[in-house]
Amino acid sequence: MSLTVAMVAAPSARAVENDWEGDYGQTAERRSDFTAGVSFGLLTATAYGYPNKAGKIDDDRYVADTGVGFGTAQTLWLGGALRDWFTFAIGYTALDFSGNDLDAEGFGILFRVETFPLWSQGGVWRDAGVYTDFGIGGMKLKSGDATPADGGALSIVGLGAFWEPVRFSIFSFGPNVEYVHAYSRTLHLSSATVGARLVLYTRP
Secondary structure, three states: OHHHHHHHHHHHHHHHHHHOOOOOOOOOOOOEEEEEEEEEEEEEEEEEEOOOOOOOOOOHHHOEEEEEEEEEEEEEEEEEEEEOOEEEEEEEEEEEEEEOOEEEEEEEEEEEEEEOOOHHHOHHHHHEEEEEEEEEEEEEEEEOOEEEEEOOOEEEEEEEEEEOOEEEOOEEEEEEEEEEEEEOOOEEEEEEEEEEEEEEEEEO
8 A cells, every 4th residue: 555655646746846947937927038129219419529649638727618508319139038027138229419500419238137127116117127237339429520539438327217108009108317427548438318109019
């Protein structure tokens, strides 16, 4: 009899072991698989810099300063949604603005991490998130055909918050705000953007 009990118990134990997936079998409710997004916004920014030439860097005689300027910013990203509350992506951003008779044009290649920290609270909080960007890019300050400042290779750090209250099919839409700081030896930029974003989540 003991042998029979052991033979019945062994398959049951194996079945439980085979059914366990290490907690990876969670079903997504909002976001999973591939994600892609685009954002566009109105920007206010300030930047100052120097020609990217030895002898002119940090020399006040050659500084170019936009003061407070206004323009636009756009970002495109592609990535993956690992959980309903966590996504990552690679993106491209571009901005342009004018101030103090200077035109600023910049771009960047970004690594983005997005999270929905209040997901567990349910309701509207499941569509509210924050993100951070890290990357590298470039920017120049121009006055007509002249280039009074060239940032060379800029380090980029960005922080943002968003809400995705509108959902239709596999798309989500809503407002976002963002702060970006970019810097190098020859140029510094600080900008704030208010805009909107459209994001695709292929599943669910």
